[in-house]
Amino acid sequence: MKAFWDKVSKNHYYKMIFKNPFTYVTGAVLLSIFQIAIFASTGSPWGVSGTFANWGAWLYRLVGGNVDKWYYFSSEGAQATLNNGILNHTGSWLNFGIIAGALVAVLLASQFKFKKIKSLKQVVAATLGGLLMGYGARLAGGCNIGALYSSIASLSLSGWVFAVFLFIGAFFGSKLLAKYFM
Amino acid sequence: MQENAATQSQAGSSQIRRSKPRKKKKNQVPFGFLGLLLIAAVALVLGQKNGTLALFWVFGCCFGFILQKARFCFTASMRDPCITGSTSVTRAVLIAFAITTIGFTAIKYGAFVNGGQIPGQSYVMPVSLATCVGGVMFGIGMVIAGGCASGTLMRVGEGFGMQILSLFFFVVGSLIGASHMGWWTLNFNATAPKVFLPDVFGWAGALILQLAVIGLLYIAADKYEKKRMGNTDED
Amino acid sequence: MAEFTVDCLGEACPVPLMKVQKQMEKMAVGDVLIAQIDHSCAMKNIPEWARNNGHNVEIEEVDDGEWEIVIEKTK
Numbered sequence: 001m002k003a004f005w006d007k008v009s010k011n012h013y014y015k016m017i018f019k020n021p022f023t024y025v026t027g028a029v030l031l032s033i034f035q036i037a038i039f040a041s042t043g044s045p046w047g048v049s050g051t052f053a054n055w056g057a058w059l060y061r062l063v064g065g066n067v068d069k070w071y072y073f074s075s076e077g078a079q080a081t082l083n084n085g086i087l088n089h090t091g092s093w094l095n096f097g098i099i100a101g102a103l104v105a106v107l108l109a110s111q112f113k114f115k116k117i118k119s120l121k122q123v124v125a126a127t128l129g130g131l132l133m134g135y136g137a138r139l140a141g142g143c144n145i146g147a148l149y150s151s152i153a154s155l156s157l158s159g160w161v162f163a164v165f166l167f168i169g170a171f172f173g174s175k176l177l178a179k180y181f182m
Numbered sequence: 183m184q185e186n187a188a189t190q191s192q193a194g195s196s197q198i199r200r201s202k203p204r205k206k207k208k209n210q211v212p213f214g215f216l217g218l219l220l221i222a223a224v225a226l227v228l229g230q231k232n233g234t235l236a237l238f239w240v241f242g243c244c245f246g247f248i249l250q251k252a253r254f255c256f257t258a259s260m261r262d263p264c265i266t267g268s269t270s271v272t273r274a275v276l277i278a279f280a281i282t283t284i285g286f287t288a289i290k291y292g293a294f295v296n297g298g299q300i301p302g303q304s305y306v307m308p309v310s311l312a313t314c315v316g317g318v319m320f321g322i323g324m325v326i327a328g329g330c331a332s333g334t335l336m337r338v339g340e341g342f343g344m345q346i347l348s349l350f351f352f353v354v355g356s357l358i359g360a361s362h363m364g365w366w367t368l369n370f371n372a373t374a375p376k377v378f379l380p381d382v383f384g385w386a387g388a389l390i391l392q393l394a395v396i397g398l399l400y401i402a403a404d405k406y407e408k409k410r411m412g413n414t415d416e417d
Numbered sequence: 418m419a420e421f422t423v424d425c426l427g428e429a430c431p432v433p434l435m436k437v438q439k440q441m442e443k444m445a446v447g448d449v450l451i452a453q454i455d456h457s458c459a460m461k462n463i464p465e466w467a468r469n470n471g472h473n474v475e476i477e478e479v480d481d482g483e484w485e486i487v488i489e490k491t492k
Contacts, residue, residue, distance in 0.1 A: 002209060005209045005211045005212050006209060008211060009209060009211050018211075018214070021251060021252065021253055022248075022251045022252040023252065023274075024252055024253075024254065024270055024271055024273075024274035025273075025274050025277060026252060027248055027249070027251065027252020027253075027254040027274060027278075028252075028254070028274040028275065028277040028278035028281070029277070029278075029281065030248045030252070031245070031248055031249075031252075031254065031278050031282075032277075032278050032281035032282045032285065033281075034241065034244050034245060034248065035278075035282045035285070035286075036281075036282060036285030036286065036289070037241075038241050039285070039286060039289055039301070039302060040285075040289055041237065042234070042237065042238070043301040043302065044301070044302055044304070044305075045286070045302050045305055046241075046245065047305075048331040048332050048335065049331040049352070049356065052331070052352055052353045052356040053356040053357065053359070053360045055353045055356070056353045056354060056356045056357025056360065057357065057360070059353065059354075059357070060357055067357075067360070067361075070360060070361055070363070070364065071363055071364030071367060071368075072360040072361070072363040072364065073360065088232070088235070090234055090235060090238040091238070093228070093235050093238045093239040093242060094238040094239070094241060094242040094245075095242060095335055096239065096242060097238070097239045097240065097241065097242015097243040097244075097245065097246055098242045098243075098245050098246035098249070098332060098335040098336060098339070099246060099335050099336075099338050099339040100217070100220075100221055100224075100242070100243050100246060100339065101221075101242060101243035101244060101245060101246025101247040101248075101249075101250070101339070102246040102247065102249060102250040102335070102336040102337075102338075102339030102340055103217060103246075103339035103340070103341075104214055104217035104218055104221065104243070104246075104247065105246065105247045105250040105251050105339075106250060106339065106340050106341070107210045107211070107213045107214035107217055108210075108211060108214030108215075108217075108218075109214075110207070110208075110209055110210040110211055110214075111210070112210055112213075112340070112341055113341055114341040114343070115340075115341055115342050115343055115344070116343045117343040117344050117347065118344075122344045123344075123347065125326045125327060125328070125344075125348075126327055126328075126344045126345070126347040126348035126351065127347065127348070127351050128323070128326060128327075128351075129322075129323040129324065129325075129326040129327025129328070129348050129351075130323065130327055130334075130347070130348035130349065130350065130351025130352040130353075130354070130355055131323070131351050131352075131354065131355040131358070132319045132320065132322055132323030132326075132327075132355065133319070133320050133323035133324055133327060133330065133331065133334075133348075133352050133355060134323075134351065134352045134353065134354060134355020134356040134357070134358065134359055135316075135319055135355045135356070135358055135359040135362075136315070136316040136317065136318070136319030136320030136321075136323060136355075136359070137316065137320055137331065137352075137355075137356060137359065138316070138355075138356055138359025138360050138362075138363060139312040139313070139315055139316030139319070139359060139366060140307075140312065140313050140316030140317055140320060141307040141308075141312075141313070141316075142305075142307070143320065143330055143331035143332070144256035144257070144320075144324070144330040144331060144332065144333075145256070145330075145331060145332050146305065147307065147313075147316075147317075148256065149256070149275075149278065149279065149282070150302075150305050151305050151306070151307060152279050152283070152392075153279060153282035153283045153285075153286045154286055154290070154302055154303075154305040154306055154378075155283065155286070155287060155290070155306075155378060155379040155380055155388050155389070155392060156305060156306035156307060156376075156377065156378060156379070157309055157377035157378075157379060158306065158307040158308065158309050158313055158376070158377070160395075161309050161313050161314065161317070162313055162316070162317045163317075164317070165313070165314045165315075165316075165317025165318050165321065166260055166317045166318075166320060166321040167260050167321065168317070168318055168321060169317060169318040169319065169320060169321015169322045169323075169324075169325075170257075170260035170261050170264060170321040170322070170324070170325050171264050171321075172318070172321070172322055173261070173321055173322040173323070173324070173325030173326055174261055174264040174265050174325055176322065176325075176326060177325055177326050178265075181326055
């Protein structure tokens with residue numbers, strides 16, 4: 001059995017698609033095709049971080065909180081989404097899919113390894129970075145996908161403005177990283 | 183000369199190889215195929231209930247697969263020029279912007295000339311102080327956490343403990359952000375303009391302008407990299 | 418010809434690349450650096466950076482999801 005799988009993983013075409021990494025440009029073309037496909041078929045471009053706010057609301061409900069009075073969740077649509085639950089939420093399945101797709105890609109390349117948190121620095125970086133991203137994404141109305149990629153492709157000025165300030169943030173982030181998190 | 187150096191390096195590395203006992207590698211490919219079957223099974227189950235959910239699930243899996251295979255990282259596109267001067271990811275992102283712009287504009291224009299409502303206009307967002315502050319916060323956050331939203335999800339799939347933690351705090355941060363959105367909306371977003379470029383420049387004008395800007399950024403990124411790397415030969 | 422090793426196991430981008438850059442600056446021409454990494458992005462961006470700077474690079478997959486990048490400083 002093992003011999004069969006070893007043979008599969010040595011196959012030229014298998015290596016081409018599943019073992020070796022794609023070039024960045026190949027990735028760009030494929031992502032574009034799927035972006036256009038998701039927009040054409042669902043009427044809405046790809047977004048990632050709006051879903052995280054819903055995940056937050058569900059978590060908050062689990063610990064006894066209530067978000068119904070918040071402006072952000074006050075619309076009828078937002079309330080309906082929250083009441084339908086995570087398993088009926090399209091955006092959540094999209095995000096679960098990203099995790100599953102990446103996992104399968106790594107397994108098919110036989111490169112999976114669980115990487116434990118190594119140091120306190122990483123804990124601080126992940127905590128601080130996560131909080132900043134979460135808050136920032138809500139202010140800007142999305143992340144690198146929704147507010148940047150999908151916005152720019154939707155011919156929206158907001159995407160370009162976000163890009164400029166994102167770059168400024170990344171510049172300062174790089175300085176911080178070099179100074180404190182290495 | 184170049185070849186000589188290369189053989190030396192090979193001699194050096196083979197020495198290293200001998201000194202290190204090689205572990206027997208496991209083959210994870212069967213688990214990969216099992217994963218593919220599970221993805222299909224989940225899609226079938228979801229499809230019984232609601233076709234749209236299955237569609238989103240499959241799209242998510244495709245995005246995750248592509249992001250991982252290409253190591254496509256929107257964070258790197260903004261960060262690498264600052265840290266290493268490399269712009270290869272930046273240029274790939276610009277290519278994605280250009281292709282997707284053409285496709286999106288076609289879909290939007292198609293709906294427009296047929297008299298329908300233009301889809302996806304919720305992604306034309308207000309330009310306000312919130313956009314600027316949010317952009318800077320997000321930029322700092324993604325660099326120190328080692329991945330943006332899609333990158334974090336992808337790295338959770340790759341088995342990164344650190345990104346599981348940052349995903350959790352991303353969710354917490356989103357919740358805090360959402361709780362303050364009333365204030366931001368009232369003070370900034372409610373009066374801020376939502377600029378859809380075709381409203382200003384016309385459909386053709388907006389498309390041409392945007393592609394030209396992307397093209398110029400591509401050239402600038404390429405020149406910048408060559409300057410930073412001190413590498414003048416074309417490849 | 419000296420040999421150096423940097424342990425970047427468990428580090429996320431861009432820390433591995435920054436560590437490699439730092440170490441390379443300290444090394445003399447002809448020295449060899451072995452970067453141990455387990456981040457699949459670093460397996461792409463470290464060799465790219467090193468090649469762009471004209472160094473000799475070799476990648477070896479030492480285990481599932483673990484690589485050693487061998488870089489020889491050439492200038």
